[in-house]
Amino acid sequence: MNRKILVLPAVAGLLVPALAACGGSDGAGGGGDAIVTGTTDRFIATKDAPAPVDPAYAYDVGSWNVLRQTVQTLMVQPRGEGEPVPEAAESCTFTDSGNERFVCKLRKDLKFSNGDAITAEDVKYSIDRALTLQADSGVFALLSTIDTIETSGDREVIFHLKTADATFPYKLSTPVAGIVNPDDYAKDKLRDGFDISGSGPYTIEPTIEDGEMVSAVFTRNPNYKGSLTVNNEKAEIRSFADADAMGAALEKGDIDVMTRSMTPEQIDKLSNSTDGSIELVEVQGLEIRYLAFDTDAPSVRDKAVRQAMAQLINRGSLVSEVYGTQAEPLYSLVPAAVTGHSNSFLNKYGDPDTAAAKALLTDADVTTPVKLTLNYTTDHYGAATKREFEVLQKQLNDSGLFDVSIKGTAWDTFIPAERNGEYEVYGMGWFPDFPDADNFLAPFLDKDNFLKSPYTNTRIRDTLIPDSRREPDRISATDALTEIQDIVAEDVPVIPLWQGKQYVAARDDITGTAYAVNASSTLQLWELNRGVGA
Incomplete structure (x- = not known):
């Protein structure tokens, strides 16, 4: 039979109601080995780009997909698309009619993965840092409408904008606005290498060979508190030299899922396959x-x-x-x-x-x-x-x-x-x-x-x-x-x-593939599970 499934999530601006994620991180199940996702993205630290996964620098889809698993943002795009919803924040809203003052209140008892408490000052530090460093990737420009940031107590962050910006909630959902631990991220210098200290749904353990991260194991963060439901205990991203090698690994069962970038020939083959062991999902x-x-x-x-x-x-x-x-x-x-x-x-x-x-x-x-x-x-x-x-x-x-x-x-x-x-x-x-x-x-x-x-x-x-x-x-x-x-x-x-x-191919015992990648090409490893409905 044809194993191709078409998924059409709502795109912002199409007047389709948002489908918000279910909150909490206690939905993990499936246990066992990590769910392994293949990619042809490469993660390389070089002399010109020594800090590929620092939120103040990273500005490509591969690096962002690593950061979205590990670094928490005030807002997040929901699994069914639509308007962004609070993530590290308990609530966020414009408080003026001109869309120039945006206030977020953090969730209670928010912590970094190492157990350190997160305060409003940490949020201010993280975003001010990205704006101050002005990395040559240009990612800081996403936050260019910010004039000043102030805090009120430990849980309230107030953004004063230079001009009205109705898209600002979206920008707070991007990794450049990610909350980092000031103990590990200097104010005046990018953090070299592949270590990440955040409060996202997972912690990361990278495998590095000759300055390249060839794989990364993501383990569910017990201190995570946010709007995402984490459906597995452990996931992995594994980088391949090319799509053919990635496809061969999926066929052999060495990986469970493959995403970008498959070749047109691979997609045609999977789309027309009568072998029910691998499922191809087309995502808008x-x-x-x-x-x-x-x-x-x-x-x-x-x-x-x-x-x-x-x-x-x-x-x-x-x-x-x-x-x-x-x-x-x-x-x-x-x-x-x-x-x-x-x-x-x-x-x-x-x-x-x-x-x-x-x-x-x-x-x-x-x-x-x-x-x-x-x-x-x-x-x-x-x-x-x-x-x-x-x-x-x-x-x-x-x-x-x-x-x-x-x-x-x-x-x-x-x-x-x-x-x-x-x-x-x-x-x-x-x-x-x-x-x-x-x-x-x-x-x-x-x-x-x-x-x-x-x-x-x-x-x-x-x-x-x-x-x-x-x-x-x-x-x-x-x-x-x-x-x-x-x-x-x-x-x-x-x-x-x-x-x-865009497409996701997965072995037939993997669930959650319909939401594994959203319309913005965000990889959502927390949606995946093995043999248990997500």
Whole structure:
């Protein structure tokens, strides 16, 4: 029989009621060995990035999935999506009509995993620390609307914002706002290595080989107090060199679950398999892929060059050739199903058109063919990335207007090079920090954007982003959000390519897989159990 199951959780902004998690950590069951989840994410400490799991630095989906198991935040996105709910906090709310004063009250007797009491001052310390360090990952920008933080007694934290920000509760659910033990995290220095001191549902025991965390065992934290129900005593993340090795481990029973990144071929095979021992679950995903530009680079400084590329790329053909039914063409940074999405690139450029692209370059006196290199990472977004860039290269070169080469680089080298401005054009993916249109726009376009892009649009930064954040009802923010997307389609600091589905494959004795990954690609190990309904 076909073992594929489709799960469609509610996405914020779709007016579907939130399904909150059941509270407490006494739901653990199943006992026995750790439930092992495979991933192709790599966790490497290097000279350029020695603190990959410090909440003040980490800003990739793999590291965040480690932190979400171990570091507690004031708010958390519920298992069924919807608005964030209190986690380390007992309650959180705006206390003014302008959405500029946000107050959280901590749960009673909250403790770090080592038993130390957590106070409001620890929360203030943790968030102030991230803002002060301003790590070059750019993750601190998620908290950029904070003006000051004050405390009242041991349990109340008061955030004063610079401007209204209806998305602020979401931002308090991200690991950069995680509560860390001041005894282990210096105020003025990142914490190197892979040790983590938090109050989340698990403690961590990493296995390190040559500066790389090859696995991590998560043991249920007896001091955890929050809104999550922990359904197992022990879980493990195990890193694999590639998807084929991960798939072979699942087939042999060496691991119980596998997540990102499976190959399109693996997903097709599992989807059509009649073997009932492995179940494939499709979960609604909001992952996007895009090309980004160093708009100061000579080869792409002229907007016409970027517009011509946008005019030539055939997203439908790209998706069908590389990803099949596992992805969909994307014509904006904001994916479909998120309130505020607009097909701005389709509206402006229509179908791929070589003549129109040539006219753009001719009108701007750009000499053709334009020579440039598309850079991609070989080991972060899955094995199909190389094929994707080969297709992009062919599409652009077949026009006769471009002379494109492609270059693949390992992630631990790719990211420092991108941040140092070494690439004129490069491919990236985005897994949302939270499922709101703001998080698909501000991280790319606002001040201190994580790409460190030189592109600046003052209307977007000074007017449209602030205007959109003033609207608690996200539908009311649509006009501002649409204008942002239209400006991006005109100026082309990025070219959106596709949005992907996401999948979990698990052996048939594992329960809880429907909620193992949420729409924001958050790995929720606490949902998994072995042979017992979660």
